[in-house]
Amino acid sequence: MDTLPITTPVLPDQKSKRLISLDALRGFDMFWIVSGEGIFHGLANGVKEKYVLVQNPKDWTIATNEHLSMLERILINISNQLHHSPWNGFTFYDLIFPLFIFISGVSMPFSYQKYFDQKKAGNHSSKAIYKALIKRTLILILLGIIVNGLFKWNGYENTRLASVLARIGLSTFFAALIYLNFSLPKQIIWFFSILIAYYLIMVYVPVPHFGGGILTSEGNLSAYIDRLLLPGKLHRVVYDPEGLLSTIPAICSAMMGIFVGTFIKSASPLLNTSKKLAGLFIAGTLCLIAGLVWGLFFPVNKTMWTSSFVLFAGGWSILLFTIFYYIIDVKSLKKWSMPFVWIGTNSILIYICAHGLFNFESTSQFLFGGLISDMPMAWQQAGLWTGVLLVQLLLLKFLYDKKWFLKI
Template identity: 55%
Template sequence: MQKSITSARLVSLDALRGFDMFWIISGEGLIHEWAKASGNPTANWMSSQLHHSEWNGFTFYDLIFPLFIFIAGISMPYSIGRQLENPENTPFNILKSLFKRAIILIILGTIVNGLFKWQGYENTRIASVLGRIALSCFFAGLIFLYTNLRTQIILFFSILLGYFLMMKYIPVPDFGAGVLTKEGNLAAYLDRLFLPGKLHRKVYDPEGLLSTLPAICNALLGVFTGHFLRSSAFSKFKKVASMAVSGVLLIVLAWLWHPFFPINKILWTSSFVLCSGGFSLLFMAFFYLVIDVLEIKFWIAPFVWIGMNSITIYMAAHGLIDFEATAIYLFGGLINKIEASWQAVALAGGIVIVQLGFLYFLYRQKWFLKV
């Protein structure tokens, strides 16, 4: 058994995590300002891809969140697999640490939502991006610990099909069954009934209760990928080809399902899981090929700095540190000498530099927030 697996760290996984996070900490701001200042068609297209779909549909920005969950899933066969190889670590002990991690992430998510600006329970949003990551990864970890691969695959498809059937056929009072509008869908109705605190969008929450269920499948898809990458039964090029083909297949299946259960990030529909999972596999195939197979690594350092401290920079960029004020303090004089229409671009670039400098310092000091 020991000969059939490899435990080498995937540098591509850290780089892909950093690439994913870059767009929501400062990358999107830089692209948006570049598009405004230049009117460049490429910049305009990139800027359009850095907005969420209004309802149904899919953009690159819709991929960022499920890609992060997918990456977390890939790491499970490596991190949990290594722990299980130690006889002193029982599945229950590992489960306790996964539960503790989930609770910490949920608390951090409420802090990002403004917990310390306490304005009463009814004005406090409990659901969050970090909360969804916590719950989806906890349950995927539970499944990974206590089931075999065959059962995991069965659960993956059962969850996607079960969510589809619930959303399509369980009636919502005053709306009926299968109504997938912002107010009339089952997930929004259950959030209005049971989700603690306030809803992010008044009548629904994009990180609500029922819609977290299919997000477990993004993590499970990562688990399957981690199983495959950790195996030594296939060559690296076969792994790349298999991930690429599987990614394309999932995207095709997603769009075939789309007319019946639309690709929708807010509802986190089953077709959205397949679409985002397919693109996640394509990105993983590319990063794995370039970094771990061809070993072209000269460009990855900034993404590794981000990826190794992803939770730290997410928290910092969402309210804990004013990177814009720091950039103005450091580069304000230089920015003021630039043509007025390009000053916002320069400021956005300054924010990127400050954040990368902060992360490089943490990386050099080997200070990593491990949750």
């Protein structure tokens, strides 16, 4: 299969201009949804069980304010952040998906350098690269439907066609088309045009039976289009969080990554590392502020993937990338990040495995069940998911050492 920028591994011993921090950040991002959330929810539940307050919210509030240690407070707060916002708002869990798409964008200026070199030399084939783009997008869409249960044969009306993998494929496909065919100034025009146009149609195009500009879960235009045009089953009955219209602004999440990748790769030699890092920090901060300000008129909302959400999530993505880039690529402190690199270099594979292909929980119970059963009941969930993580890391390290990677 053709190489997919979002999953192409970057090995430490490769003489490549690509960034190892990208694989580490991708692995950090993926860690939370394949095992991390289970571990931290288990730890938080263990803290609650310790105080025997799970059934008594009033006493739990008292304990939170008076009795919890700093570590226990941190565990509770992390667990609270590992849930999506009910509707408007933002949690760390809301960042995971746009961060993954952002990372895909950062990789593009490096992944497509060979294409531009060949184009400059006059011996490139645009047809071949577009064919590869279409192929990988279709494969991701198909894999997404399979993860959603295609082969359970529950009938067409119970088959969900929209998916996380489909949004990754479609958003990066159109972002790549813009990147390959337009100069940087025109890419910026595309970026703001998409965000502004999405804002205008979501706020001012009337939805039948709900009136214009109603941004509720059922009354927003994106949900209406999902009910009208999206085949098969909708994930939330009246809308799909990976629906049709809301995929359009996700293109801009990938484009924010492209802008960062272009900056890192093409920054003037006169711009030293400190100034480059400062530029990234300022850009991330400005995006956060812009997202918050726009959110006053167009709420920060992951499900609708609002324009303010693109900017706000993009701001956090830039800041996280800056931290990983500084520690790993600038300071060359890489050993600590290797478990994340193992995950990041096979991110699509571990996502598919963890979301139905393999039952890592059963494997963890089989291998570590004795140790887990000896733990206090309150901590057994955390123990089980720690075992899941160990199994996943052993598998991914084996694949990494063998240089076996899923390339789409």
